[in-house]
Amino acid sequence: MIFSKSPDYFQVAQGVWGARILFVNVYFIANRRGFPKGWVLVDAGIQGSAQRIISVAESIFGTGAKPSAIILTHAHSDHTGALEELLKHWDVPVYAHEYEVPYLTGKSSYPPSDPTVGEGMMSLMSVFFRKEPIDISNNIRIIDTEGGIPELPEWRVIHTPGHTPGHVSFFLSLNTTLIAGDAFVATKQESAIYTISNIKKLSGPPRYMTTDWVAAEASVKVLSLLEPRIAGTGHGPVLRGRELQESLRNLAENFVELAVPKGGRYAEKPAEADETGTYYIPPFRSTTKFKAVAGLLGALAGFAITKALVK
Ligand SMILES: [Zn+2]
Numbered sequence: 001m002i003f004s005k006s007p008d009y010f011q012v013a014q015g016v017w018g019a020r021i022l023f024v025n026v027y028f029i030a031n032r033r034g035f036p037k038g039w040v041l042v043d044a045g046i047q048g049s050a051q052r053i054i055s056v057a058e059s060i061f062g063t064g065a066k067p068s069a070i071i072l073t074h075a076h077s078d079h080t081g082a083l084e085e086l087l088k089h090w091d092v093p094v095y096a097h098e099y100e101v102p103y104l105t106g107k108s109s110y111p112p113s114d115p116t117v118g119e120g121m122m123s124l125m126s127v128f129f130r131k132e133p134i135d136i137s138n139n140i141r142i143i144d145t146e147g148g149i150p151e152l153p154e155w156r157v158i159h160t161p162g163h164t165p166g167h168v169s170f171f172l173s174l175n176t177t178l179i180a181g182d183a184f185v186a187t188k189q190e191s192a193i194y195t196i197s198n199i200k201k202l203s204g205p206p207r208y209m210t211t212d213w214v215a216a217e218a219s220v221k222v223l224s225l226l227e228p229r230i231a232g233t234g235h236g237p238v239l240r241g242r243e244l245q246e247s248l249r250n251l252a253e254n255f256v257e258l259a260v261p262k263g264g265r266y267a268e269k270p271a272e273a274d275e276t277g278t279y280y281i282p283p284f285r286s287t288t289k290f291k292a293v294a295g296l297l298g299a300l301a302g303f304a305i306t307k308a309l310v311k
Pocket residue numbers: 074076163182206209
């Protein structure tokens with residue numbers, strides 16, 4: 001069983017749990033007493049993890065448990081890999097920001113990842129991530145960022161673009177719990193050692209897949225101003241307390257230095273997108289071509305190692 005080494009799930013806050021699937025997290029959020037009964041799943045892991053997600057849900061909520069909705073921070077393939085499989089088991093609405101919908105309805109593809117901007121294996125491996133859109137048109141619902149999500153009435157939805165155009169984060173002001181997706185993450189996602197060992201380090205959004213750094217900086221500033229006491233992100237362990245607030249403030253204040261890659265395809269010019277999908281991709285400059293070839297060779301090695309790891 002490829003995921004058996006990870007612990008089953010972990011508690012994030014009251015009514016909020018997470019599960020780590022190889023290198024990406026999914027979250028389970030239950031509504032409090034006095035609100036509509038039920039729970040939602042946030043994000044849908046990597047391909048092949050549907051059974052793992054279902055069994056964690058049943059451990060938390062009981063046999064046969066079914067979410068009232070699935071909510072996506074964004075539609076990258078490591079956050080939507082098990083989505084189609086899950087929908088066969090749970091035919092529920094899937095909420096996403098309207099700028100993510102083109103990647104969930106077969107209309108558009110994300111801009112290519114940039115394998116030259118990371119420091120290690122994960123960046124190199126990113127060339128193997130699925131970039132073609134899936135089509136779950138029958139289940140998709142556009143998130144109303146003002147009104148929130150009916151199935152999760154107490155949580156605020158915050159548009160936090162940059163990593164992707166329609167990236168959103170979720171915030172419960174009652175106990176300042178933040179589910180931040182990949183707006184910032186809790187490990188160095190570009191580094192294979194950090195990622196596989198789940199080493200804690202508050203970092204900017206994963207570099208190889210982030211296509212608008214100006215927007216990403218603004219989003220981190222917005223999230224920092226919320227002063228969350230608990231944050232569950234797409235990658236890495238849960239962050240808490242003063243350590244979280246200080247390192248998030250530090251990232252917001254020194255974002256260019258700490259998070260933005262030097263050079264690389266999207267560092268100077270962002271890719272552009274709207275509700276119709278991607279409409280501008282900055283050209284791949286020749287200076288980055290050499291690094292890309294090196295990246296590709298590394299990626300092949302990375303892929304082989306990953307294959308061995310998940311056996
Ligand atoms: Zn992502």
